[in-house]
Every structure is written in C-alpha cells, then in structure tokens.
Amino acid sequence: MGFVHDRPQGWVEESWKLLVYCSVYRLEVRRFAQTTEEQKRESERLLNGLLLMFESYEHYEVSEALRDICVHYDEMFAYPNGRTDVPLHVIGEEVEQELRFRAQTGSLVIYEDNDRWWERLPPPEVTTPPRRDPPRVIPREPPPPVEKTWFAAQFVDESGLWIDGLSVTMKVGGTSHTLTTDKAGVVELREQTHSTAKVWVADIPQAEKILVDRLDRLDEAPTPTGPDVVGYPVQEPAKNVVLSAGTPRTIVLGLTVEETWFEVRVVDDVGEPIAGLEMAFSVNGQSLATTDADGVVRLEGDLARYGSIGVNSVEDLREKLRSRWKHPREPRIPGHPNRHVLELSDELGTVRVQAELPALIVITPWFRCCHVAGAHFAFGRSFVLREAFSTLSDVARDLQGTEARKAMVFGHTDRSGSEQLNKELSERRAKTIHALLTHDCDAWEALWTGSGDSWHWREQWDTYEAQHMLNTLEVTDDAGVPLEEDGKHGDSTIQGIKRFQKGDYGRKPAEQLPLPVTGWLNRPTRREMFLAYAKLISRSAVPPDRFSAIGDSPFMGCGEYNPLSEEANDAESRRVVLLVFDPAAEPQDLPCQLRELRPCQGMCAPIPAETDETKPPFRCAAYQEVALRCPHIGGGARSHDFIVRIPYPLQQANQLPHVFVLRSEDGTILQRKSAAIDTRAGEDDMSELWFTDLPETQSYTLTCEAPEGPHTVICLTPYEELPEVASEQQDDVAGLSFAGQSEPSEEQGGLA
Numbered sequence: 001m002g003f004v005h006d007r008p009q010g011w012v013e014e015s016w017k018l019l020v021y022c023s024v025y026r027l028e029v030r031r032f033a034q035t036t037e038e039q040k041r042e043s044e045r046l047l048n049g050l051l052l053m054f055e056s057y058e059h060y061e062v063s064e065a066l067r068d069i070c071v072h073y074d075e076m077f078a079y080p081n082g083r084t085d086v087p088l089h090v091i092g093e094e095v096e097q098e099l100r101f102r103a104q105t106g107s108l109v110i111y112e113d114n115d116r117w118w119e120r121l122p123p124p125e126v127t128t129p130p131r132r133d134p135p136r137v138i139p140r141e142p143p144p145p146v147e148k149t150w151f152a153a154q155f156v157d158e159s160g161l162w163i164d165g166l167s168v169t170m171k172v173g174g175t176s177h178t179l180t181t182d183k184a185g186v187v188e189l190r191e192q193t194h195s196t197a198k199v200w201v202a203d204i205p206q207a208e209k210i211l212v213d214r215l216d217r218l219d220e221a222p223t224p225t226g227p228d229v230v231g232y233p234v235q236e237p238a239k240n241v242v243l244s245a246g247t248p249r250t251i252v253l254g255l256t257v258e259e260t261w262f263e264v265r266v267v268d269d270v271g272e273p274i275a276g277l278e279m280a281f282s283v284n285g286q287s288l289a290t291t292d293a294d295g296v297v298r299l300e301g302d303l304a305r306y307g308s309i310g311v312n313s314v315e316d317l318r319e320k321l322r323s324r325w326k327h328p329r330e331p332r333i334p335g336h337p338n339r340h341v342l343e344l345s346d347e348l349g350t351v352r353v354q355a356e357l358p359a360l361i362v363i364t365p366w367f368r369c370c371h372v373a374g375a376h377f378a379f380g381r382s383f384v385l386r387e388a389f390s391t392l393s394d395v396a397r398d399l400q401g402t403e404a405r406k407a408m409v410f411g412h413t414d415r416s417g418s419e420q421l422n423k424e425l426s427e428r429r430a431k432t433i434h435a436l437l438t439h440d441c442d443a444w445e446a447l448w449t450g451s452g453d454s455w456h457w458r459e460q461w462d463t464y465e466a467q468h469m470l471n472t473l474e475v476t477d478d479a480g481v482p483l484e485e486d487g488k489h490g491d492s493t494i495q496g497i498k499r500f501q502k503g504d505y506g507r508k509p510a511e512q513l514p515l516p517v518t519g520w521l522n523r524p525t526r527r528e529m530f531l532a533y534a535k536l537i538s539r540s541a542v543p544p545d546r547f548s549a550i551g552d553s554p555f556m557g558c559g560e561y562n563p564l565s566e567e568a569n570d571a572e573s574r575r576v577v578l579l580v581f582d583p584a585a586e587p588q589d590l591p592c593q594l595r596e597l598r599p600c601q602g603m604c605a606p607i608p609a610e611t612d613e614t615k616p617p618f619r620c621a622a623y624q625e626v627a628l629r630c631p632h633i634g635g636g637a638r639s640h641d642f643i644v645r646i647p648y649p650l651q652q653a654n655q656l657p658h659v660f661v662l663r664s665e666d667g668t669i670l671q672r673k674s675a676a677i678d679t680r681a682g683e684d685d686m687s688e689l690w691f692t693d694l695p696e697t698q699s700y701t702l703t704c705e706a707p708e709g710p711h712t713v714i715c716l717t718p719y720e721e722l723p724e725v726a727s728e729q730q731d732d733v734a735g736l737s738f739a740g741q742s743e744p745s746e747e748q749g750g751l752a
Contacts, residue, residue: 149245151197152188155181155232157214158254160224162186166210167203170243178202186248195245200238201253207234208306211255215282215308215352224250233257255304260355262299264309266291269364269584271334274320282350283307303355310350317344317363318403325365325584336360343367344582365582366405369627370395372433372576379574379669382428382447383465384436386472389537396437396538398580399546406548407580408587409434409555410623412562414573419559423597424457426557433576434555436534439541444530445523454595463489466521469533470496474506494519501525509535548586551593558592561604562618562627579626587626642700642722644689646675653679653687659705662691664698665716694719 151170155163162185170177170187173194179187189197201207211234228249230241235256243249262283266274273295281287281299283306289297297309311317321344333341338359340351344366353359376388384392398405411430413422428447435443446452450460464487471482477495484492499505501515509532515525534541550556563573579587591599604619618624644660646653656675663670671691679687694700700722702714714722 146193148191148193149195150188150190150192151199151243151245152186152248153199153241153243154248154250155185155187155201156224156250156252157211158252159214160252161214163207163210163253166201166207168199169202170197170199172197188248192245197243197245198240199243199251200240201232201234202238204234204236204238207253208255211253212306212352215306215350224252226250255306257302257304258355259301260303260305261301262303262307262309262353262355263358264297264351264353264361265358266295266297266361266363267334268321268324269331269333269362270329271332271362272324274317274363277317277320278312279309280312280350281307281309288312305355306352307355308350308352309359309361311348314344314346314348317348321363325582327583328586328588329584331364333362333364334360365585366403366580367582367585368398368580370578370580372578374572374574377429377574377576380425382425382432382459383461383468384429384432385468386536392433392436392537395578395580396542399437399542400538400540403582404546405580405582406546406586407578408548408550408626410550410562410577410579410627411555411557412573412575412577413560414563415560418456419597420456423557423559423600424454424595425459426559427555427594428453428457428459428557429574429576430555430557433578434547436537437542438544438547439531439534440544441527441530445526448526448530462521463487463493466497466526466529467493469529470500470505472536473500473508473529473532475500476505497521497525500529507536508532509539550590551599553594556590556592556594558620558623559597559600561600561620562616562623564616577627590622590626592622642691642694642719644673644691644702646679646687646689648687649685650679650681650687657707660689660713661703661705662694663701663703664694665700669694669698669700696720 151172153168153170155166155168157163162181162183164181164183164185166181166185168179168181168187170179170189172189172192177189179189181187187199228247230249230251232239232241232251232253233256234253241249241251262281264279266277266279268274273291273293275291275293275295277291277295279289279291279297281289283299283303287299289299291297333339336359338357339362340359341362341364342348342351343364351359351361370391372384372388372391376385377383378385395407399407409430411426411428411433413426413429415422431443432447434440435447447459448461448465450458453459464485467483467485467487470493471485475496476482476499477492478499481492483496498517498519501517501519503512512528512532513524515528518525521529544554547554560573564575565573591603593599600620603621603623605621607619616627618627642662646656648656654676658675660673660675661670662673673689673691675687675689678689680690681687696719699716699718700714701712701716704711704713
C-alpha cells in the first residue's frame with residue numbers, strides 16, 4: 001500500500017487531491033465538494049470494496065496503513081502529527097468513519113484503478129521527482145493491551161453508617177449488573193474499559209425500611225460531606241448517580257420530604273396525661289417539643305414520612321411520675337391502634353412514628369425478673385454457688401440505685417420428695433439469697449447450722465461449703481494450690497482456713513476483723529467468711545426495707561408448685577426468682593405463708609395432663625399472675641437420665657467393687673454410683689446404674705474407680721452424644737458395657 005500526492009500552486013483556493021492507491025483503487029479528496037448523487041453512490045460502493053480489501057490484511061497492518069494516511073495528511077483528519085497515545089485499531093475505526101462521512105458529503109471520490117491514472121498527473125514543479133522508496137516492511141507486533149479500570153460506590157445513611165445488604169444496579173456501557181452492598185456498604189465492578197457508569201437503588205422499599213429502622217441513630221453523627229459525596233432521596237422512580245472510572249463515590253440515602261405532620265400523646269400506666277414533658281423528634285434532624293395539658297405533642301412542616309420520638313430527659317420524666325408511683329396501683333393501660341408501652345428506665349429508648357398517624361406512648365413502672373438458675377444449687381441443697389454472683393450483683397445494683405426500687409424473692413424446687421419437704425427446701429434457698437444480698441450474718445449462721453429448720457427438712461453446711469467459699473475468695477493452701485472441694489477436713493483445707501484467718505488471700509475485704517488462727521471453722525471464722533463471700537456480690541448491703549413482704553416474710557418458698565417443665569424433675573426447676581420493680585408495680589395480696597401448704601394448695605390447679613409449650617407450667621394462680629411478666633418459658637422436661645448397663649445379673653453385680661462417677665463440665669453435677677449398692681435389675685439378665693436429672697445443656701465425663709485404679713470411660717461429651725459414645729465402649733473397664741437413655745427416669749427418689 002502506498003500513496004502519491006499533488007498540491008498545485010494556490011491549492012487553498014482550488015481543489016486538491018489525496019491520491020491513495022491500493023492495487024486497483026484510487027481516492028480523491030476534494031477541498032470543495034462538487035459531486036453528483038451518482039458520484040456519491042459510486043464512491044460509497046467503491047469505499048466498501050476498499051474496506052473489504054483491508055480486511056484481508058492483518059488487523060495491525062491495516063491500522064498501520066491508515067495511520068500513515070493520518071500522519072501525512074493530518075489537515076484532513078485533524079490528527080496531530082505523530083500521534084501515538086491512541087491504539088492503532090481505534091485510529092483505524094475513526095478513519096473509517098471519516099472516510100464514510102466524506103463519501104456521503106461528496107468530498108471524497110473513489111475511482112477504480114484501471115485507466116493508468118498516474119499518467120495524467122501534471123508534471124510537478126520540481127525538476128526531477130525524487131525516487132520513490134520501496135514499500136516499508138512493517139514489523140508484526142501485537143496491539144498493546146487495553147487498560148482496565150474499576151467503579152465503586154459506598155452507600156451510607158445520613159449519619160454516615162454503612163448500609164449493608166442493599167440491592168443496587170450498576171450499568172456500564174450497555175450492560176446492567178445487579179449487586180448487593182457488602183458489610184462496609186460498598187459495591188464495585190472491576191476489569192472494566194469504559195470511563196463512566198451509572199448506579200441506582202434497585203429496591204426502593206428495602207432502602208426505605210432500612211432507613212426507618214435506623215431512625216433512632218440518625219442524629220448520632222453529622223451527615224457526610226465532600227466532593228465525592230452525593231445525596232440520594234429514596235423515592236420512586238430511582239435516581240441515577242454517575243460514577244467515574246477509578247474514583248469511588250459516597251452515596252448518602254435519605255427519606256423523601258413532603259408537607260405533613262406527626263402527633264403523639266404521652267400518658268402513664270393508668271391513662272393520665274403527662275403534661276409539660278419535653279419530647280425529642282427525630283425527623284430530618286432533631287426537633288424538641290413539649291406536651292400540652294392533654295399530653296399531646298405535635299410536629300408540622302416539610303418532613304419525611306417516618307421518624308422517631310423519645311423523652312428528652314428521663315430524670316424530668318421520673319420527677320413528674322414520682323408522686324404518682326409512691327404506692328402500688330392497678331394499671332389501666334388505655335387501648336389504641338398505634339400504642340407503644342415503655343418501661344421507665346435509664347435506657348427508655350425511642351418510638352418509631354409515621355406521618356399523619358397519631359400514636360400513644362404509655363409509660364409504665366420498671367419491672368424485672370431475675371433468675372438464679374438451678375445449676376447454682378446442688379441437688380437437695382440450698383447453698384448458693386459462686387456462678388450465681390453475676391445475676392445477684394445486677395440485682396444489688398438495681399436495689400441500691402437512686403430510685404426506690406423494691407424486690408421479692410421466691411424459691412422453687414422440682415417434684416422429687418414430699419410437698420412439705422420441697423416447700424421448706426425452697427424457703428431455705430430464698431432465705432440464702434436474701435441473706436447474701438442483705439449481709440445478714442445471723443440468718444447465714446442459722447442456715448449453716450440448720451438451727452432454723454423443722455423436722456420435715458434439716459440441712460447443715462460444713463467443710464464442702466467452706467472449701468467452695470475459700471476457693472471463690474482465692475484462698476489456697478501453703479503450696480499455693482486451690483483447695484479440693486471434696487468435703488474432707490484434711491491438711492490442705494486446714495492450711496486454707498488458717499490463711500483466711502490470717503487475712504493472707506487475694507480477695508480479702510479491708511474491713512475483715514482479726515481472727516484467731518486455729519484452722520477450725522468456728523463461729524467468728526464463719527461470720528467473716530460469709531461477709532467476705534457476700535461482699536463479692538456487693539460491697540455494701542442492700543437495705544432490708546427494699547424487700548417487699550410476702551405474707552409475713554421478706555422471702556418465700558413455692559416448693560414444687562411452679563416448675564419449669566411438665567415432668568418437674570429438671571435441675572432448672574430448683575431455682576430462685578427475684579422480682580425487682582418500682583413501688584407502683586409491686587404485686588399485691590399474695591396469700592403465701594412460710595411452712596404452710598394450705599395457701600399454696602388452695603391456689604393450685606391440678607397437674608396438667610397435656611403439655612402446653614407456649615407457657616410455663618406454673619400451677620399456683622397467684623404466682624402465675626406475677627411471674628407471667630418474667631421472660632422464662634417452660635415446656636417439656638429439661639433433664640434426662642443416663643444408664644450404665646452392667647453385663648451381670650443383679651446378684652453378681654452386687655459383688656463388684658466398682659464405683660462410677662459422672663461429672664458435668666462446670667462441676668455443678670457430681671453423681672457417684674456404686675455397683676454393690678446402687679445397681680437395679682435390668683433386662684436380659686443385666687444390671688443397671690441410673691444417673692438421674694441430667695440437664696441436656698451440659699457435657700459429662702464418666703470415670704470408673706476399679707481395684708486396679710481409676711479409668712476414664714467417657715471423656716467430656718455433650719449429653720446428646722452420650723449414647724453413641726457409650727456404645728463404642730466395649731469391655732473397657734472390668735468387662736462392663738454402657739448405654740445411654742434420653743427419656744426421663746420412671747423411678748425418682750431423694751430430694752429436689
């Protein structure tokens with residue numbers, strides 16, 4: 001491919017020619033177009049033939065030839081001489097477009113090269129034309145790669161919080177991509193070649209719901225600003241945002257604005273309006289307004305369709321309600337289609353409101369139900385383990401605050417044992433909690449010695465309880481080793497008691513009184529040990545008047561009448577429940593009495609024949625009315641049995657010296673069963689050892705104490721896996737085999 005040219009003198013005023021030959025074609029470009037329609041059509045036909053011929057060359061050869069045209073005749077195509085910043089194939093495409101345009105406008109005429117046109121060229125003004133060089137050999141180099149780029153956008157709310165999980169659409173070129181924002185609110189597309197893209201919210205209702213759910217937090221931080229930040233009203237139709245390649249943008253979603261109003265009425269627990277209360281609206285920013293004599297507050301103007309409202313000062317609200325809530329009263333919460341009931345607390349919270357939909361806010365007294373779980377009491381015991389301290393510390397803080405809150409204490413058991421026994425055991429558990437919170441040393445001493453118990457149930461605490469308390473206080477033996485909680489008054493325990501008496505331990509309270517160093521649990525030592533133990537819950541005692549009387553006692557036991565499972569044989573049922581409340585919410589007229597079953601039996605319904613898992617199976621009507629406000633749901637049995645099957649008849653099993661020990665992971669369950677004493681007759685001439693009332697939430701270890709030494713039969717295994725693991729243990733210890741059972745025990749004795 002080559003070219004020749006002729007520029008006669010005065011070519012600016014006259015037509016001039018660009019002559020390009022390629023085998024059989026010649027191109028004539030005229031400065032001034034003066035052609036007929038027939039010539040135009042003929043030029044277009046021939047141009048198509050020329051371009052078709054180009055396609056037979058390698059792509060870069062055609063592009064190189066076209067670039068030569070651009071370099072030598074830049075006046076025609078407006079390319080700067082020697083331009084190299086544009087890929088060759090792009091230049092080729094634009095030159096083709098230019099040629100087609102000129103063919104249509106008549107400024108380009110193409111002839112077939114069959115009439116030796118070069119012979120008719122006028123002689124050049126130079127004396128001797130320069131010798132034409134042979135055609136250049138163009139090196140075959142691949143075209144350079146196209147540079148890739150990316151697009152990114154981050155979606156946030158008006159407080160700058162990231163919006164994750166939002167469905168958006170990004171359009172690049174002619175292709176739309178549906179994307180979802182990540183945890184940082186970002187969507188991005190990589191490996192793109194275009195310079196711009198468009199993005200918009202694909203799901204407007206979803207975006208609106210997200211913003212409405214965040215109304216309470218929209219004023220926590222200022223709205224983001226900056227050159228790459230753009231506001232985006234969430235409305236139909238969705239707005240497009242233009243993105244530039246390689247430049248991320250922040251898109252701030254906001255609710256739409258229109259002329260509207262909000263109205264809220266604020267009342268107390270009996271429906272009386274709360275006037276003069278400053279309320280904070282969060283609607284396109286925060287606005288303050290005060291309730292009128294009817295407790296109504298209203299906001300009007302150009303506002304979003306949704307917002308939130310809250311009390312501006314909780315202390316101001318407390319002051320307005322203090323005189324109303326000095327004494328208990330029956331709540332009469334008014335009905336309303338858009339009612340919101342808020343319990344008065346330091347974290348009162350806000351209420352979501354909708355434009356032109358009046359709302360009612362009811363402020364009720366504070367009420368909490370705190371649960372000291374059954375795992376914090378040993379089977380048939382009332383001593384409180386250290387695992388309960390977290391719950392008790394929260395109760396102590398609530399009762400020692402500036403508000404005059406009060407509490408009630410109710411103890412419970414499961415159904416093992418007699419009704420009278422369970423009644424008194426539950427009272428001991430409630431009394432233990434009350435003594436720890438009030439630092440009542442005399443009550444603790446009576447519990448320790450059992451001096452206040454009746455003949456129905458008598459319990460004494462001794463070395464095991466002391467070891468547990470000493471370990472909790474970080475008292476060790478002389479070697480610095482924690483005490484083994486085995487109930488034995490050995491050398492290690494004596495050393496620990498002496499270290500406590502000397503005050504040589506980690507969690508010693510500064511006010512501990514001096515004690516004689518004897519190594520014995522005498523009464524002064526028990527007193528100081530109790531106070532040190534109780535002060536781990538609260539450094540100061542809860543005033544006794546913060547506990548409301550139940551009958552004639554500051555605590556009460558419900559016995560077995562209010563379990564948490566229908567079977568009532570679970571560890572969770574042996575618990576203590578503390579109700580903490582503002583005086584206005586105090587339960588009234590409870591018929592309970594210490595050690596008396598008749599009031600309980602008079603309020604109790606029969607044991608239900610069918611399980612209703614939608615509510616706890618409380619039998620006492622009085623307690624049910626109070627405790628339905630507690631967030632504890634009962635249902636089926638929550639503990640089960642595990643059976644060790646011994647492959648010998650009962651008579652032979654009673655000859656075995658083996659002792660099996662089952663321990664829970666947290667140490668709250670420890671059961672020892674002797675083959676000689678505790679075996680029962682089973683099926684197929686086998687004997688059985690039953691480990692009862694095992695919560696399914698625990699993991700367990702089973703060991704066998706044999707004459708040749710202890711062996712681990714099952715190592716720390718969740719309850720639901722015990723049968724499978726046990727079946728794998730064949731002839732592991734003294735020819736014994738094991739199996740698990742997940743059904744409740746049919747024969748249960750002993751204490752709750």
